[in-house]
Amino acid sequence: MSHRLPERDRPWMMRTYAGHSTARKSNELYRSNLAKGQTGLSIAFDLPTQTGYDPDDELAKGEVGKVGVPIAHKGDMHALLDGIPLGEMNTSMTINATAAWLLALYIVAAEEQGVEQSALQGTTQNDIIKEFLARGTYAFPPAPSLRLIADMVAYTVTEVPRWNPINICSYHLQEAGATPVQEIAYAMSNAIAVLDAVRERVPQELMGKVFGRISFFVNAGVRFIEEHAKLRAMGILWEELGRERYGVQDPKHLRFRYGVQVNSLGLTEQQPENNVQRIVLEALAVTLGRDARARALQLPAWNEALGLPRPWDQQWSLRIQQVLAYETDLLEYPDVFEGSKVMDALVAELLEGARAEMAAVDEHGGAVAGVDYMKAALVDSHRERLRRIESGDQVVVGLNRFQGTEHSPLTDDAEGGILVVDPATEAEQREAVIAWRADRDQAAVDAALAELARVAAGTEDNIMPATIAAARAGATTGEWSRTLREAFGEYRAPTGVGEAAADAGAADLEPLREEVDRVSEALGRRLKILVGKPGLDGHSNGAEQIAVRARDVGMDVVYEGIRLTPAQIAASALQEGVHVVGLSILSGSHRELIPAVVRELRERGVEAPVIVGGIIPEQDVEPLRAAGVSAVYTPKDFDINQIMADVVALVAEHNGAAASA
Amino acid sequence: MSGPSGTELAERLRGGDLTAAPAVLNLVENAAPAARDEIAALLRGVSPAALGGEARAHVVGVTGPPGVGKSTLLSELVRAWRTAGRTVAVLAVDPSSRRSGGALLGDRARIAYDPEDPGTFIRSTAAGTRLGGLAPATRAAAHALAAAFDVVVLETVGVGQSETEVAEVADTVAVIVQPGSGDVLQFLKSGIMEIPDVLVVTKADLGDVAVRAQRDLRAALRSIGRRGTAVVAVSSVSPVRGIDELVAALDAHRAGLDVAARRLAARRAGALADFAAEHGERGVRALGGRRVARRVLEEQAAGADVPALTAALESRAGAPS
Numbered sequence: 001m002s003h004r005l006p007e008r009d010r011p012w013m014m015r016t017y018a019g020h021s022t023a024r025k026s027n028e029l030y031r032s033n034l035a036k037g038q039t040g041l042s043i044a045f046d047l048p049t050q051t052g053y054d055p056d057d058e059l060a061k062g063e064v065g066k067v068g069v070p071i072a073h074k075g076d077m078h079a080l081l082d083g084i085p086l087g088e089m090n091t092s093m094t095i096n097a098t099a100a101w102l103l104a105l106y107i108v109a110a111e112e113q114g115v116e117q118s119a120l121q122g123t124t125q126n127d128i129i130k131e132f133l134a135r136g137t138y139a140f141p142p143a144p145s146l147r148l149i150a151d152m153v154a155y156t157v158t159e160v161p162r163w164n165p166i167n168i169c170s171y172h173l174q175e176a177g178a179t180p181v182q183e184i185a186y187a188m189s190n191a192i193a194v195l196d197a198v199r200e201r202v203p204q205e206l207m208g209k210v211f212g213r214i215s216f217f218v219n220a221g222v223r224f225i226e227e228h229a230k231l232r233a234m235g236i237l238w239e240e241l242g243r244e245r246y247g248v249q250d251p252k253h254l255r256f257r258y259g260v261q262v263n264s265l266g267l268t269e270q271q272p273e274n275n276v277q278r279i280v281l282e283a284l285a286v287t288l289g290r291d292a293r294a295r296a297l298q299l300p301a302w303n304e305a306l307g308l309p310r311p312w313d314q315q316w317s318l319r320i321q322q323v324l325a326y327e328t329d330l331l332e333y334p335d336v337f338e339g340s341k342v343m344d345a346l347v348a349e350l351l352e353g354a355r356a357e358m359a360a361v362d363e364h365g366g367a368v369a370g371v372d373y374m375k376a377a378l379v380d381s382h383r384e385r386l387r388r389i390e391s392g393d394q395v396v397v398g399l400n401r402f403q404g405t406e407h408s409p410l411t412d413d414a415e416g417g418i419l420v421v422d423p424a425t426e427a428e429q430r431e432a433v434i435a436w437r438a439d440r441d442q443a444a445v446d447a448a449l450a451e452l453a454r455v456a457a458g459t460e461d462n463i464m465p466a467t468i469a470a471a472r473a474g475a476t477t478g479e480w481s482r483t484l485r486e487a488f489g490e491y492r493a494p495t496g497v498g499e500a501a502a503d504a505g506a507a508d509l510e511p512l513r514e515e516v517d518r519v520s521e522a523l524g525r526r527l528k529i530l531v532g533k534p535g536l537d538g539h540s541n542g543a544e545q546i547a548v549r550a551r552d553v554g555m556d557v558v559y560e561g562i563r564l565t566p567a568q569i570a571a572s573a574l575q576e577g578v579h580v581v582g583l584s585i586l587s588g589s590h591r592e593l594i595p596a597v598v599r600e601l602r603e604r605g606v607e608a609p610v611i612v613g614g615i616i617p618e619q620d621v622e623p624l625r626a627a628g629v630s631a632v633y634t635p636k637d638f639d640i641n642q643i644m645a646d647v648v649a650l651v652a653e654h655n656g657a658a659a660s661a
Numbered sequence: 662m663s664g665p666s667g668t669e670l671a672e673r674l675r676g677g678d679l680t681a682a683p684a685v686l687n688l689v690e691n692a693a694p695a696a697r698d699e700i701a702a703l704l705r706g707v708s709p710a711a712l713g714g715e716a717r718a719h720v721v722g723v724t725g726p727p728g729v730g731k732s733t734l735l736s737e738l739v740r741a742w743r744t745a746g747r748t749v750a751v752l753a754v755d756p757s758s759r760r761s762g763g764a765l766l767g768d769r770a771r772i773a774y775d776p777e778d779p780g781t782f783i784r785s786t787a788a789g790t791r792l793g794g795l796a797p798a799t800r801a802a803a804h805a806l807a808a809a810f811d812v813v814v815l816e817t818v819g820v821g822q823s824e825t826e827v828a829e830v831a832d833t834v835a836v837i838v839q840p841g842s843g844d845v846l847q848f849l850k851s852g853i854m855e856i857p858d859v860l861v862v863t864k865a866d867l868g869d870v871a872v873r874a875q876r877d878l879r880a881a882l883r884s885i886g887r888r889g890t891a892v893v894a895v896s897s898v899s900p901v902r903g904i905d906e907l908v909a910a911l912d913a914h915r916a917g918l919d920v921a922a923r924r925l926a927a928r929r930a931g932a933l934a935d936f937a938a939e940h941g942e943r944g945v946r947a948l949g950g951r952r953v954a955r956r957v958l959e960e961q962a963a964g965a966d967v968p969a970l971t972a973a974l975e976s977r978a979g980a981p982s
Contacts, residue, residue, distance in 0.1 A: 141898065489899030490773075497765050513762060524691035526762070526787070547765060554762035556787060560770040571776035572769065575784055577687040655663075 008332050011039075011325035012287065013296035015092060016314045017261060019044035019069035021425050023079035026069040029311060030084060038318055040090040041122075042298050043080070044068030045102070047536035047587060050137040051563070052098045052481025055429035059565065062592030063536045064426040067308070068094075072433045073476045077105040078112060087115040091122035092167075092259065092296065097139035099126040100148050100463055101480045104471040107160070111472075123164040123215060123259070126152060129190045130169045132371045132493040133378060134176035136538015136562045139481055142368050144456075144488035148463055150197040155464035157202065157210050166194060167217040167259065170234075174219035175265045176541050177382025180230045180350055185357035186367070186374050187216060188237050193367035195246060201462075204247075211242050212253030215295070221263040222278050224285035228337070229346035231258070231285075231292040233354060236347070259296035260286045269305040269636045271398035271405050272417075276302050280320055287324060289343075291335040297321055305635045306411070307418030307617050308588060375496035379544050386545055389638055399638060416617050421588070433476060440474035448473040449483050456487035495540070495561045497547045509553055512644055516554035519652045523579065527651055528556040530578040532569040534597055537587035538562050542613055546582055549640045550647070566593060570600035578608055579651045585614040595627035602628070609654050611647065613637075664688060667699035671706020674809040679748060682782040682806060689801040690786070701968035704801060707808040708966035715924050716807035718750075719915050722827030724817045725837030727756070730863040732771035733897040734837060735816060737904045739774060739781060745908075747811035748780040752799055756788050756818040764788075768816065782810070788817075795826050797938055800931045803830050804967065825855050829930040832923055833914045835859040835907075840867055840874035849881045856887050858914045865896040865903055921963075929958040932970035939971075940978070948978045 016033055019026045030041055045068040048060035054072050055064045064070050071077055086109065095102045103124050107117045128145040131138040138145065149166055156165040170178070170187035178186065191214060198210055216234065220227045235256035242248035262282035267275040279299050286294040299317040301309030324330060337343040364370030388394035395401050411417035448470040455461040470480055520526045531547045533540060540562050547559040558576045560568075573581050583597060590612065598610055612624060613633040621632045630650055633643055665673075665684050673681035689700055709715050723738075725731050735751065742749050753768040766785035774781045786799050799815065806813050815827055828834045836857035849856070860878050865871045871894050878892050891910035895903030933954055937945055948954045957977050961970055 487899070489901075492771060495767060495770065497767065517762060520762075521693075524693035524696055525687070551763040551765045556763060557765045558769065558785060559765065559767060565776070567776040572783075574683050575782055576766075576769075577683050577690070577784075 003333065005332055005334060009290070011321075011331065012294050013040040013090060013259075014038050014318060014321045014325070015040045015042035015259075015296055015298040016318055017042045017044050017094065017298050017300075018314060019046075019080075020067075020308065020419065021065040021069070021421050022429065023069055023071060023076040027080050027082050027084075030080075032311065033314070033318070034084070036315060036318060037322060040092065040296060041084070042092045043094065045093070045095055046070045047137065047538075049102075049477055050095060050098065051536050052101075052139045052477060052485070053536070054433050054476050054478030055426065056433055057478055059536060059563070060426075061535075061596075062426070062589035063587060064429050065421055066588045067537075070429050071102065071105065071477065072429070073436055073474060074105050074108045074112075074471055075436060075474075077102075077109040081106075081109050081113075085115075086110045086113055087119045089121070090296075092125075093122065094125050096125050096128055096131050096135075096137055097145065098477060098481060099124040100152050100467050101471070101477060103152065103156075103160075103163075103165075104464070104468040107468055108471045117160045119162070120160050121162045123167050124152070125169065125217065126166040127169040127190065127194075127217070129193060129367050129371065130172045130186075131538070133186070133375050134172040134541075136493070136540055137536070138491065138493060138538075140484060140488040141491035142371070144484070146193065146197045146368065147459070148484075149194055150201045151463040153194075153198045153210055153213070154201045155462055157206055157213060159464075161209075164213055164215045164257075167215050168194065169217040171217050171219040171261055173378065174221060174263060175539075176378045177265075177385050178378055179381055180226060181353035181357055182374075182377065182381060183219065184230060184234055184237065184350060184354040185361065187218075187234070188241065188354070189358055189361040189367040189370070189374075191216075191238075192241070192245070196366075199246070207246050208248045208250050208253045211246055211248045212250070212255075216256070216258035218258045218260050218286070218294075219263055220260055220282045220285040222266055222281055224281045224288075225342075226346060226350075227282070227285035228289055228292065229343055229350055231256075232289065232337075232343070232347045233350040234258070235292050236351060237354065256292075257295050259298070260294045261298045262286070262300065264300045264304050266396070267300065267302075267305045268396060268399050269634055270403065271408065272303055272306060273408060273410060274398050275300075275305070276316070276320075279317065280324075283320060283324060287330060289335050289337045290333065291338070303410075303417055305615065306416065307615060308421070310417075310419040313417075372494045372496075375494050379496040379548065382541055383545060383548055386638070386640060390640065396638075399636070416619055418617060423591075436474070437476065444473040445470070445475050445479070448475055449479060452480065452483050453487060456484050492561055495544065495547075495559055497544050497551075497557075497559055508641065512553040512641060512648070515645070515648050519648055520554070522652070523655060526556045527554070527580075527648065528558065528576065528578045529580050529582060529647065530569070530573045530576060531557060531559045531582045531584070532564055532572070532597070533562045533584050534564055534566055534569055534593040535585060535587060535589050536563055537585055537589070539586045540584075542586070543582075543584040545640060546584070546613065546643070549644060553641075553644050566596040566600045569597050570604050570606065573601055573606050573608060574604045579655070580608050580647055581606075581610045582647070583610065583612050583614075585612070585616075588615070590614060590616055591620060591623065594624055594629060598628040607654075609650050611650070613643075667702030667704075668706055671703050671711070671805075671808075674707055674805060675712065677809050679779055679782065679809055681809070682750060682784075685805050686784050686786075686798075686802055689805065690798045700801060701966075703805055704966040704968050707805050708964060708969075709921075709924070710962070710964035710966070712808060715920050716804070718807035718810050718813045719833065719911070720803055720807055720813045720815070720831045721911060722815045722817070722831030722834040723837065724819060724827050724834065725861075726839070727818055729837050729839045730897060731816060731818075731837050732768050734861070734863060734895060735814065736772045736774075737895075737897045737901055738814075738907065739772060741904050741908050742812050743774075743778065743780060748809075749812045749814065750782040750806045750810040751784070751814045751816060752802055752806075753783065753785045753816045754788050754795065754799055754818070755785055782806070795830065795934075797931075797935050800830050800934070801967065804928075804931075828855060829934070830927050832918055832920060833858045833911050835861050835911065837861045837863055838874070838878070839863055840870040846877055846881050849878075849885065856882075856885070856890060858890065859907070859910050860890060860892045861907060862892065862894045863897065865894040866898055925963055928965070928967050928970060929955070931967045932958060932974060935967060935971045936974045936978075940975075944978055948974060 047063045152165045156163045170183040238256040239254045242254045301313035364373040452466040455466045609630040611631045764787040
């Protein structure tokens with residue numbers, strides 16, 4: 001084999017995960033991104049859309065248009081894609097619980113452009129198991145959620161044949177702390193659960209095609225050699241799985257296809273410019289070796305740990321991809337790792353670990369029944385990672401080493417170098433959806449939803465035709481979801497914290513434990529903390545780590561998981577008699593939700609101090625304090641023991657003052 | 662001591678003021694010496710003597726092995742009781758071990774309730790010193806809240822011994838079992854386990870498996886001569902079913918119960934447990950053993966509250982016999 005390719009490879013598909021405020025504003029952003037040389041779309045939806053609520057829903061408060069675009073009905077989808085030729089575009093939608101609905105809206109929007117569904121290309125993320133494990137935007141219980149996925153696969157394989165109906169995500173597992181072995185094993189176990197469910201709903205002769213339509217969405221961290229080995233290992237396991245478990249033979253169907261968003265977990269708030277080189281190295285992990293190169297790539301922006309990126313920040317990340325693809329010689333060679341002893345040994349090591357871990361998941365009943373097991377394992381791994389960073393065993397430049405820095409001019413503008421969504425957006429969207437409902441053929445909507453309810457209650461019919469009919473009739477995201485919630489029931493995923501092993505051996509926790517004991521004795525009962533996640537944000541890693549550490553230093557901890565209203569948090573704090581309340585928000589809705597929680601607490605007579613953690617821009621800290629928050633922690637506060645010490649001191653002070661008054 | 666006094670809280674509970682519940686729990690959980698008299702005052706204020714009879718509530722123990730679906734079931738039960746207009750307090754005893762002194766109290770996460778509803782109160786409490794054992798505070802809380810709520814639920818984890826302890830406090834004990842797990846059958850047959858008042862088989866959505874489990878349990882109960890014990894199959898996943906039958910079975914048990922006798926026994930058992938928790942086995946020996954202790958308790962007035970009974974034991978232990 002020659003060491004050069006006869007002709008240069010075509011570059012991977014370049015996307016930017018984007019969307020905010022409104023469909024119209026996002027459409028402008030997409031058009032300008034495409035004009036800059038982006039080759040595919042990646043739609044970020046806001047949390048209400050992802051979890052199935054309309055902008056005027058109580059639970060949507062503070063979240064509309066924040067982390068993505070709100071899409072409530074076909075009119076919004078039409079505006080979002082206006083002027084973008086859907087017959088040629090390749091669109092990735094980060095959508096899971098409500099994936100069937102958003103695909104239906106996309107199909108209807110294409111219809112309006114005169115494009116048939118058979119011509120559509122793209123991906124719906126649609127991986128619900130990782131939502132239970134790591135990301136939190138689930139809406140229905142596991143069994144009906146898998147049925148929706150299986151229905152979509154069965155529908156698209158014949159009707160929308162160029163669509164990837166599901167993207168098995170290991171991305172979010174790494175963000176939740178997974179080791180490379182866990183990332184491989186849980187992603188593969190997850191794929192098995194999905195394929196087993198689909199097998200029930202499609203004829204065997206279609207299984208090869210189905211297998212070929214399953215793609216992956218992978219993460220890449222800064223240890224880029226090992227990360228590349230991870231992808232080679234996944235390719236080997238995937239082919240094995242296809243041949244052995246599902247009897248797939250066509251090599252085209254057996255190919256491991258994946259898209260990537262590189263790691264955000266390792267990006268730092270301190271010296272944020274360093275994130276640029278991290279992103280470049282992570283991009284190498286998924287492009288360097290031709291045999292395991294990504295099909296599509298999207299890179300985060302340098303300022304993700306600070307807040308939402310602006311168009312300029314996203315352009316910088318797109319340019320990284322373009323330099324890599326068009327300036328370097330990367331695409332001129334066959335696989336550069338072929339025959340590498342180091343690479344082969346790394347791959348073998350990962351394969352061995354992953355097979356053992358897949359067997360463990362299997363013993364727990366597979367990926368659906370084993371969600372509790374995997375969740376607890378992830379919480380444990382993440383805790384381990386944080387401990388290594390705290391102790392300095394894992395170096396993060398600018399965070400726990402080389403902290404001295406010149407002033408960064410990047411964050412000098414009024415907003416602190418991030419995008420701030422206009423607070424008026426939510427009210428506008430609320431009114432817009434109310435107007436939409438008033439202006440449609442209500443009888444047609446009612447009939448479509450009744451049919452949807454009938455299909456959902458049974459098991460025979462595929463959910464897609466009824467869903468597309470409801471989209472066409474003008475039903476809303478909230479109505480579609482409510483209909484299914486009524487048929488399927490609601491669900492709360494395991495939190496993973498109860499099962500996480502106690503870190504009993506850690507000697508450095510002793511002084512804190514003694515302090516907790518001392519203060520508890522003075523209080524008369526054990527120091528009790530409520531850790532709460534208000535709003536729709538499902539990123540629970542931070543909250544989980546705080547809960548586990550609080551337990552490990554001797555506190556009683558009430559943690560109820562994600563997606564709570566301010567009233568629910570306040571009622572729990574009152575009933576549980578907690579001494580302090582810790583709130584975590586990463587979606588940017590802290591300015592609305594935190595003051596609301598404080599208000600609800602005080603209205604109920606709970607005087608316990610409130611602390612907040614999350615991605616909180618510097619300029620928001622003072623307003624939160626003014627609203628009654630005692631302390632604010634951001635990603636730069638990586639020393640959890642210090643946070644614990646602060647909490648104990650805060651409780652001691654608060655109660656000391658109360659006793660002497 | 663911050664917070665309202667025991668006397669004030671008792672008065673509020675007697676008046677049916679459910680908003681007293683959080684402060685009641687904060688008080689009974691307080692282990693500081695200064696709180697002792699306040700707790701005694703609280704329990705005196707809700708004793709049968711003070712109430713003019715036994716407290717109104719139906720005290721229900723719900724117990725079963727981990728992962729059996731207790732909290733989801735409880736969620737449905739709470740909903741059914743509230744729909745029927747009955748107020749509910751749930752004391753969820755978390756089994757997590759206190760290796761570090763701390764505990765993660767996660768149970769309330771799975772009990773859905775309306776935060777604006779004053780008729781539902783849920784409190785997670787850590788277990789006593791033994792795994793799954795009831796802390797003295799939990800027993801005191803059950804006694805106190807029974808004066809104001811219609812239903813007081815004690816949720817504990819375990820099979821084989823925890824229901825014995827719950828039975829010392831509750832009017833009705835429901836043991837939850839999962840189809841396909843043989844433990845309960847074995848425990849029942851071998852007599853390791855006290856016979857519960859109601860047996861609940863979860864996951865009725867599993868169909869045949871659940872039906873078989875129900876049949877096996879009935880057969881086991883027949884073989885030990887307990888035909889009267891209700892066996893109810895429930896499903897707390899959609900479509901939910903069996904909940905109304907379970908509510909009816911719990912009510913039927915309560916209706917056939919000599920509440921005064923069961924509560925009297927509960928208070929005496931509670932006083933002995935509190936005494937043993939405070940003074941250890943050495944203290945019990947100083948009394949002349951459990952048999953003597955029980956005789957001492959039987960000499961006390963039927964309407965006496967737990968702290969008064971405990972005090973009687975302490976005064977006997979201190980005096981030379």
